[in-house]
Amino acid sequence: MLEDLYITAPTRAVMVAAVTNVSCALVGVFLVLRRMSLMGDAISHAVLPGLVIAFLLSGSTGATPMLLGAAGAGLATTFLTQTLNRTGKVAADASLGVVYTTLFALGVVLVKRFLGQIHFDTACVYQGSLLKAALDTTPIAGIEIPQALIAATIVLALVVVVFLLLWKELTVSSFDPALSSTMGYSADLMHYLLMLLVAFTSVVSFQSIGAILVVAMLIAPAAAAHLLVDRLAPMALISAAIALMVSVAGYALASHWDVSPAGTMAALAGAAYFAAAIGSPRHGALAKLAANARLALRIRRDDLLAALYRGEETDGNAPMPRQEALHWADDGLYARWVLRRLKRWGQVSESSQGLKLTKAGRHAAAQLVRQHRLWEAYLVEHAGLQEDHVHDPAHVVEHYTGAELEAFLEQELSDAVRDPHGKEIPGREN
Structure with missing residues (x-):
């Protein structure tokens, strides 16, 4: 009751x-x-x-x-x-x-x-x-x-x-x-x-x-x-x-x-x-720290691959000394961790003489350098910047350039084969 x-x-x-x-x-x-x-x-x-x-x-x-x-x-x-x-x-x-x-x-x-x-x-x-x-x-x-x-x-x-x-x-x-x-x-x-x-x-x-x-x-x-x-x-x-x-x-x-x-x-x-x-999975401090760490690692990876690619352009296929390569990726814990990952993924090989790109690593690095040089060409041709002022902004935006933005750059620069400094822009098939 x-x-x-x-x-x-x-x-x-x-x-x-x-x-x-x-x-x-x-x-x-x-x-x-x-x-x-x-x-x-x-x-x-x-x-x-x-x-x-x-x-x-x-x-x-x-x-x-x-x-x-x-x-x-x-x-x-x-x-x-x-x-x-x-x-x-x-x-x-x-x-x-x-x-x-x-x-x-x-x-x-x-x-x-x-x-x-x-x-x-x-x-x-x-x-x-x-x-x-x-x-x-x-x-x-x-x-x-x-x-x-x-x-x-x-x-x-x-x-x-x-x-x-x-x-x-x-x-x-x-x-x-x-x-x-x-x-x-x-x-x-x-x-x-x-x-x-x-x-x-x-x-x-x-x-x-x-x-x-x-x-x-x-x-x-x-x-x-x-x-x-x-x-x-x-x-x-x-x-x-x-x-x-x-x-x-x-x-x-x-x-x-x-x-x-x-x-x-x-x-x-x-x-x-x-x-x-x-x-919070999306807006929490830990999630933001993790996202920032992932971004920092990706930027170090891009910088290391691009540095090795440019080194091969300059010195042929000669290996780049380990310390010099790490210097281009800020030579910190992130850079060393990224190097270990690139070696594990088969994109970078290391010998007593230094570091070299593998075939897979060279292809990935070529796409990064391609985006960088497309941006340099775009900034000179469409934004009116001087040739000696485009490297730093291009270096920043290259890390955030997706397929859609790259296609836009290609459309705007359909006949561009070299960047403002005379360097060849790698093709998609590289």
């Missing part, structure tokens, strides 16, 4: 945190895409005067007046920020900073002035109280359900419904507001709608994770997901998954260490972002 079902306080706390954090993470996806991370911070603080005014007018801290107050404050923040930016000749970040700090300060003044003798826990607003939220329950079908969970579930459902109904509109307005307007729906309307969702998620987050730490949940999961994938729908799903995992793991660690659950969750969200920033 449902009446016999009992949900423990820790489980309730995790449920509240999970639903709240997933809401923040989903909304944060569009904040990150729009480069409006600071707006999430601003609204999460600027809703404070709206909450106070709603409480003074209604005498209640229920979900309805609080959400209405937050909506009003969120819209006011967005409107005032855009107005200052458009009419006051104030930069967007400066206008946002002025508006949200002013509204937040106004909220603090209102709390001290009108709510000094009333139970209005500002510490809860700033830092959150997840356990308190889990213990404040109401019976539904015989089960004690936290009121914060009910409010958070309603907001999560609202976020999901808005995303399902207006996914295309939100997506287009995020990437190209002008196109959004030409397609018949207002980019400004989508912007205000998103700000409303930010305000709602901020309010339901106050009691569980607090106004300060909600910023981490709005931004960190979405930013981490943005590093991991390049498509919007998977980004939203991964952002929600990160928020869910952070909620469970954060509460478990906080219970073990006897520290703030909200703080632990925010710290784990930051850790998830840093992990993505380091380990």
